[in-house]
Amino acid sequence: MTAIWKHELRTYFHSLTAYVFGAFLLLAVGLGALRYNLRAAVSNFEFALSYFSVILAVIVPILTMRVIAEERRQKTDQLLYSLPVTTAQVVAGKYLALLTVYLVPLALVCLYPLIFSRYGEVYLPTSYGSILAFFIMGAALIALGVFISSLTDSQGFAAGIGVAVILFNYYSVSLSEYVSSTAFGSLAAICVLILALGALIRHLTKNENLSLGACAALLALTGAAYYFEPTKFEGLLPRIMSELSLFERFYVFVNGVFDLTGIVYYLTVIVFFLFLSVQSLEKRRYN
Amino acid sequence: MISVEHLTKCYDTFPAVDDLSFEIGEGHVYGFLGPNGAGKSTTMNIMTGCLSATSGRVLIDGLDIFERPKEAKRRIGYLPEQPPLYMSETPAEYLRFVGEAKGLRGAALEHQIDSVIEQAKIWDVRNRRISSLSKGYRQRVGIAQALLGNPRAIILDEPTVGLDPIQIIEIRDLIRELGRTHTVIFSSHILSEVQTICDQILMISRGKLVAFDEPGNLEKQLLTSSELILTTEMDGDELSGLLAGIEFISAAETEKSGGGRITARVRTDHSDIYEVSRAVFCAFAAKGVPLLELTLKKASLEDVFLELADDSAEAGAGVPPDGPTESESEVDEHDRDLEA
Numbered sequence: 001m002t003a004i005w006k007h008e009l010r011t012y013f014h015s016l017t018a019y020v021f022g023a024f025l026l027l028a029v030g031l032g033a034l035r036y037n038l039r040a041a042v043s044n045f046e047f048a049l050s051y052f053s054v055i056l057a058v059i060v061p062i063l064t065m066r067v068i069a070e071e072r073r074q075k076t077d078q079l080l081y082s083l084p085v086t087t088a089q090v091v092a093g094k095y096l097a098l099l100t101v102y103l104v105p106l107a108l109v110c111l112y113p114l115i116f117s118r119y120g121e122v123y124l125p126t127s128y129g130s131i132l133a134f135f136i137m138g139a140a141l142i143a144l145g146v147f148i149s150s151l152t153d154s155q156g157f158a159a160g161i162g163v164a165v166i167l168f169n170y171y172s173v174s175l176s177e178y179v180s181s182t183a184f185g186s187l188a189a190i191c192v193l194i195l196a197l198g199a200l201i202r203h204l205t206k207n208e209n210l211s212l213g214a215c216a217a218l219l220a221l222t223g224a225a226y227y228f229e230p231t232k233f234e235g236l237l238p239r240i241m242s243e244l245s246l247f248e249r250f251y252v253f254v255n256g257v258f259d260l261t262g263i264v265y266y267l268t269v270i271v272f273f274l275f276l277s278v279q280s281l282e283k284r285r286y287n
Numbered sequence: 288m289i290s291v292e293h294l295t296k297c298y299d300t301f302p303a304v305d306d307l308s309f310e311i312g313e314g315h316v317y318g319f320l321g322p323n324g325a326g327k328s329t330t331m332n333i334m335t336g337c338l339s340a341t342s343g344r345v346l347i348d349g350l351d352i353f354e355r356p357k358e359a360k361r362r363i364g365y366l367p368e369q370p371p372l373y374m375s376e377t378p379a380e381y382l383r384f385v386g387e388a389k390g391l392r393g394a395a396l397e398h399q400i401d402s403v404i405e406q407a408k409i410w411d412v413r414n415r416r417i418s419s420l421s422k423g424y425r426q427r428v429g430i431a432q433a434l435l436g437n438p439r440a441i442i443l444d445e446p447t448v449g450l451d452p453i454q455i456i457e458i459r460d461l462i463r464e465l466g467r468t469h470t471v472i473f474s475s476h477i478l479s480e481v482q483t484i485c486d487q488i489l490m491i492s493r494g495k496l497v498a499f500d501e502p503g504n505l506e507k508q509l510l511t512s513s514e515l516i517l518t519t520e521m522d523g524d525e526l527s528g529l530l531a532g533i534e535f536i537s538a539a540e541t542e543k544s545g546g547g548r549i550t551a552r553v554r555t556d557h558s559d560i561y562e563v564s565r566a567v568f569c570a571f572a573a574k575g576v577p578l579l580e581l582t583l584k585k586a587s588l589e590d591v592f593l594e595l596a597d598d599s600a601e602a603g604a605g606v607p608p609d610g611p612t613e614s615e616s617e618v619d620e621h622d623r624d625l626e627a
Contacts, residue, residue, distance in 0.1 A: 014375065083388045
């Protein structure tokens with residue numbers, strides 16, 4: 001695993017990727033600090049972090065797009081399969097390297113509150129709490145990016161889908177106000193989601209029966225639930241959309257609450273997508 | 288040291304490898320021969336743990352490649368059909384990564400890297416980007432990668448494909464050299480290549496093993512149905528009559544070749560082809576007609592292969608493999624040196 005980690009790190013720092021990622025991240029945080037902390041003279045550093053956090057929707061996919069897709073394109077994944085390392089170690093090594101690249105600019109950002117505190121009253125616990133939350137949220141987005149990269153052998157495709165998915169996640173709360181909040185609207189949306197899940201299962205396992213079975217079971221369950229308790233479905237879709245938002249949980253930290261459920265939520269997302277990435281890599285061996 | 292037991296691999300319903308079983312012993316060069324699409328790469332991918340099998344198993348020194356992949360993979364080095372190289376790195380960086388991933392550290396790693404660079408003869412290019420290297424050098428870097436960690440068996444998938452003739456000769460020499468210290472298994476669809484380098488040949492067709500023997504034995508196997516080609520100055524009917532009078536001859540085709548000469552292709556079932564040529568010579572001598580040409584056409588591996596592949600297609604069942612014995616291998620080593 002350390003070999004993979006070192007190798008990935010060398011690749012990132014030999015190419016422009018790590019520098020572009022770091023530069024844009026610092027730019028975004030810097031703009032936020034300029035606007036809130038310097039111009040408006042607000043002493044809360046956490047606002048600077050949240051100001052331009054949408055930048056993650058662009059720079060995370062740029063960072064993660066090549067991580068597995070490029071191995072496939074160059075056929076170097078064959079080497080990884082033939083080495084005495086497990087697929088889980090490969091994914092873990094790659095993920096840790098990505099986190100390291102992410103940590104470098106964040107380490108610089110960690111200096112900002114200290115600098116500001118020399119010129120005024122900065123409440124450090126919320127500043128560093130938010131930086132930690134920002135890190136874990138980014139880590140969750142990176143895990144999502146790794147998974148998307150594992151689905152394809154085209155970097156561009158991985159980046160495009162990554163940007164789309166993260167942007168959708170970012171705006172899901174504001175979008176949720178426009179979607180139908182009636183019970184039937186929620187039911188229809190959930191059915192569509194189940195079918196999409198079925199398509200994903202089929203893509204990952206190449207098993208028609210499994211995906212059809214899973215779809216049928218979930219649809220039947222949803223149908224039954226709708227039949228017996230239609231009231232539960234009212235407003236369900238907007239609720240799901242705002243619950244799934246990774247950014248919304250971050251704003252809780254920005255508002256000064258160290259929300260442990262948020263941390264647990266992010267960790268769950270990380271484990272979930274890394275697990276899926278391992279499965280996606282393993283699948284290549286089994287098709 | 289490697290045993291493949293009833294290996295089957297189906298893509299959807301198409302069997303790429305079909306109930307394949309064989310045993311690879313220590314310290315030989317094995318040639319894995321078959322036309323494109325015969326299942327060579329699939330078999331090699333399964334043997335190295337890169338691909339799952341539908342059924343059957345592969346044991347490396349008794350270790351199942353799927354149940355105990357870490358220990359099993361340490362015992363083999365693999366070069367896939369397309370060398371898995373990171374183009375933006377130098378061979379030295381690349382080999383360091385592979386060595387570390389194979390669990391080498393510190394002085395052992397340095398020593399191993401130097402020694403495989405030496406063996407693969409890539410010392411001059413070790414600090415150049417892989418993307419700027421020629422195909423032959425890339426192939427060598429791939430082989431160096433397989434050699435890291437000092438595995439006992441090295442599996443090379445079509446290592447000479449796409450190289451120019453000089454590079455091919457160099458890679459063949461390298462394989463021959465490696466065969467002195469390692470068990471080498473390499474695949475190819477070029478018969479002459481396998482014939483010159485290998486101690487043992489595995490022929491595979493449509494996912495089935497059709498032959499497993501020394502190159503010499505395989506040739507002998509089909510030498511019985513050999514051909515003679517003779518050219519003479521005679522009338523066609525006269526020649527047919529003469530040939531019909533000779534023992535051992537089962538069939539003959541005649542063809543005018545211009546200038547009053549005629550060429551006949553004579554088939555025989557006799558086991559000793561020289562016996563037949565002697566009879567032909569004596570018959571012509573008795574008639575007082577000069578033989579302008581008398582060529583013995585021995586079956587080449589090519590013929591053996593085509594025949595075996597045809598047989599397996601018709602019968603749908605492979606020829607049972609003859610396992611190599613220790614005494615045979617020594618003779619073979621000698622033969623190979625003579626050829627080299």
